[in-house]
Amino acid sequence: MIFSEITDKGLTYLTAPNISASHAFTTRCALFEEKSKSSDMRMLCGIFGLHADNFVYSHQVHGHIIRVITKKDKAVKEAANPPDGDGLVTQIPGIALTVFSADCVPILLHDPVKHVVAAVHAGWRGTSLNIAQAAVHIMQSEFGSLASDVQAAIGPSISKCCFETNEDVKTALYKALGSSGDLCVSASGGKYLIDLKKANRLMLSMAGVENISISGDCTVCTDDKYWSHRKHGSSRGSQAAMIWL
Numbered sequence: 001m002i003f004s005e006i007t008d009k010g011l012t013y014l015t016a017p018n019i020s021a022s023h024a025f026t027t028r029c030a031l032f033e034e035k036s037k038s039s040d041m042r043m044l045c046g047i048f049g050l051h052a053d054n055f056v057y058s059h060q061v062h063g064h065i066i067r068v069i070t071k072k073d074k075a076v077k078e079a080a081n082p083p084d085g086d087g088l089v090t091q092i093p094g095i096a097l098t099v100f101s102a103d104c105v106p107i108l109l110h111d112p113v114k115h116v117v118a119a120v121h122a123g124w125r126g127t128s129l130n131i132a133q134a135a136v137h138i139m140q141s142e143f144g145s146l147a148s149d150v151q152a153a154i155g156p157s158i159s160k161c162c163f164e165t166n167e168d169v170k171t172a173l174y175k176a177l178g179s180s181g182d183l184c185v186s187a188s189g190g191k192y193l194i195d196l197k198k199a200n201r202l203m204l205s206m207a208g209v210e211n212i213s214i215s216g217d218c219t220v221c222t223d224d225k226y227w228s229h230r231k232h233g234s235s236r237g238s239q240a241a242m243i244w245l
Contacts, residue, residue, distance in 0.1 A: 016153030058085035064129035106241035128172035147208030159218035160195035
């Protein structure tokens with residue numbers, strides 16, 4: 001499925017064709033820096049009609065912690081020291097769940113039947129810990145979602161063409177995927193090319209999610225459009241992926 005690209009008030013962002021909740025995958029037109037996320041969120045309020053206090057995010061640790069968000073979880077209260085986590089789930093309208101990435105895989109989920117949304121940050125460690133599937137399981141256990149109702153969008157991230165890794169990443173993915181790891185890993189001159197987008201799609205499929213769209217954009221190949229840790233190093237910003245009811 002082809003993602004739509006929208007430019008509004010100087011901000012270019014993408015939307016997925018199969019997600020019916022309000023959402024956005026930003027490009028490098030917006031600069032999200034580690035110490036100024038709160039002010040950057042305020043910049044987006046005029047575009048998306050949200051209040052700055054309603055953006056919620058975590059201190060991302062490349063793990064598989066999923067936080068269930070309630071009305072008390074406001075960015076204004078936790079901006080200085082947000083809790084650890086790489087996944088967010090809520091049923092509260094108006095709260096914009098937000099994850100940040102610059103090569104890692106951003107994943108947005110929506111259950112239009114039970115009115116639940118989730119945002120997931122999946123680096124290779126989070127992917128190998130099956131964080132996407134964990135988010136679906138939280139939607140099921142906490143809110144009664146059916147996997148068959150869940151809409152999933154895998155946003156712009158590093159693609160297989162540019163994600164050359166060592167044995168440790170390959171081993172971790174095979175531990176999570178079993179023989180299906182063959183679909184995501186290719187040998188490359190003593191190293192391995194890894195398809196994290198496909199790995200997360202497979203894990204979502206294993207959880208019973210069928211409605212999945214995937215952005216074809218590689219953040220490394222198109223580093224003029226996206227921030228890329230591999231290309232820009234410590235001087236980079238981050239993209240934001242956000243979803244709200």
